[in-house]
Amino acid sequence: MQIQNATNSKFVADPITIQRLNNFKMTDQFTFKLIDGDFSQEDAAEILRTVIRTKINHHKTQQFSQEERFGKDFLNSSFRIKELQHSLELLEGFISQPELKGRKISLNSDVSISTKVVEPQFSV
DSSP states (O other), X not given: OEEEOTTSOEEEOOHHHHHHHHHOOTTSOEEEEEEXXXXXXXXXXXXXXXXXXXXXXXXXXXXXXXXXXHSOOOHHHHHHHHHHHHHHHHHHHHHTOGGGTTOOEEXXXXXXXXXXXXXXXXXX
């Protein structure tokens, strides 16, 4: 089976992926590996910096959009930005340790996606 993605490039899916796609339902939980491997100190740092900075930029964009559209500062984005910036600082401290020089760093990250029912919000 060939699958076409958003960039119009095609790839051949393996039999397990085909079976999962054929059996997938919107109410199911979906999990995939985002990062899985052993990396040099520099590569691990770059991968993690990129993921964290992308999330920070996403929250900044969301916050700006909400403030422009509704005139509100949504504290959840502000809080997440601060959390992520703190994580980035911790990462920099950890990854720059001289003891890590020449060692491989194992990174593993799964993403789990599930759905939930959202109750309608009524304004008074």
